[in-house]
Amino acid sequence: MKLLHVDSSILGPNSVSRQLSAEIVLAERRHHPGLEVFYRDLGADPVGHLSGAHLAAAQGASPDAAPLQQDLASGQAALDEFVSADIIVVGAPMYNFGIPSQLKAWIDRLAVAGKTFRYSEKGAEGLAGGKRVIVASSRGGFYGPQTPIAFLDHQENYLRGIFGFFGISDVTFIRAEGIAMGPEQRAKAIEAARSEIAGLAA
Numbered sequence: 001m002k003l004l005h006v007d008s009s010i011l012g013p014n015s016v017s018r019q020l021s022a023e024i025v026l027a028e029r030r031h032h033p034g035l036e037v038f039y040r041d042l043g044a045d046p047v048g049h050l051s052g053a054h055l056a057a058a059q060g061a062s063p064d065a066a067p068l069q070q071d072l073a074s075g076q077a078a079l080d081e082f083v084s085a086d087i088i089v090v091g092a093p094m095y096n097f098g099i100p101s102q103l104k105a106w107i108d109r110l111a112v113a114g115k116t117f118r119y120s121e122k123g124a125e126g127l128a129g130g131k132r133v134i135v136a137s138s139r140g141g142f143y144g145p146q147t148p149i150a151f152l153d154h155q156e157n158y159l160r161g162i163f164g165f166f167g168i169s170d171v172t173f174i175r176a177e178g179i180a181m182g183p184e185q186r187a188k189a190i191e192a193a194r195s196e197i198a199g200l201a202a
Contacts, residue, residue, distance in 0.1 A: 001032050004085035008042040008103035009093045009138075016176050016190060020136035021091035023197050024174060028087060028134075031200070038081055042102040047078055049105045075109040082110050087132045094139040094155040107162055116166040126167020133163050133171045134200070136193075140180030172200070 005025050009015035029035050048071045082088065092099055110116055116128045135156070143153040156173055163171050174196050176189040 001034070001087070002036045002038065002085045003028055003032075003087040003089060004081050005037055005039045005089045006042060006103075006106065007040075007091040008100045008106070009091055010043045010100065010102070011093075012043070015091070015093065016138040016179050016186075017091035017093045017136045019190070020138070020174055020176060020193050020197065021089050023194065024089050024134050024136055024200070027197050027200050028089070032087075035087075038085070040078070040081065040106075042100070042106055046102045047074060047106045047109055049101070050108050078106055078109045079112060079115060083115065083128065085131065087134070089134045089136070090159070091136045092138075092155065092159060094137070094143070094153075097143075097152045098154040099158060110166070111162070124165065126165055129167035129169070131168050131170070133159075133168055135159055135171065135173045137173050137175045138179055139175070139177050142177050144177070174200075 003025065005021060007015075007018050007021055009017050011018070025037060029037070053068050054072070054075075090103070092103055095101075098104075113119065114127075117124055117126050119125070137156055139155070141149070143150055143155075156175075160171055160173075174193050176186075176193040179186045179189050
């Protein structure tokens with residue numbers, strides 16, 4: 001069994017999402033002895049954002065420039081890692097109501113017709129079903145369904161939507177909210193998330 005661990009925070013050791021994603025991976029290792037883990041740090045080693053040259057190459061144009069060839073190879077490697085994984089753990093902080101641009105760039109390399117989805121006469125069909133996704137979500141404020149600013153949540157809603165588009169229905173969020181609202185609330189949020197992690201394999 002293979003697990004892909006992806007972090008996207010730019011905060012390094014101060015990141016709550018990195019802390020939680022690492023603890024999720026440890027929990028999965030305990031639950032699945034012999035689990036093979038691959039790690040990708042999008043903060044330290046980001047995947048390039050899409051460009052017109054990428055789209056032209058995807059449509060059959062020859063990628064003559066060496067940097068573009070290297071970038072296409074990097075994107076293919078990211079896709080291959082995702083497709084081969086049984087479990088995907090994603091550290092996803094909320095930045096300005098959405099996901100980090102580094103995480104979006106990675107997802108853009110996964111959204112490849114014929115690989116993770118396809119269009120048919122019945123509409124879009126996900127091709128990556130059967131995987132499990134666990135998202136370590138951190139947010140400075142509170143954006144749950146009953147909050148006044150729930151409409152600003154373009155982080156978890158987007159992730160649930162895009163993974164669903166890929167055909168993945170087993171998506172779990174381990175959430176730490178309100179971490180910017182003082183040390184006491186930060187500690188409380190992390191402890192609550194840890195309790196959820198402890199229950200993942202229950």
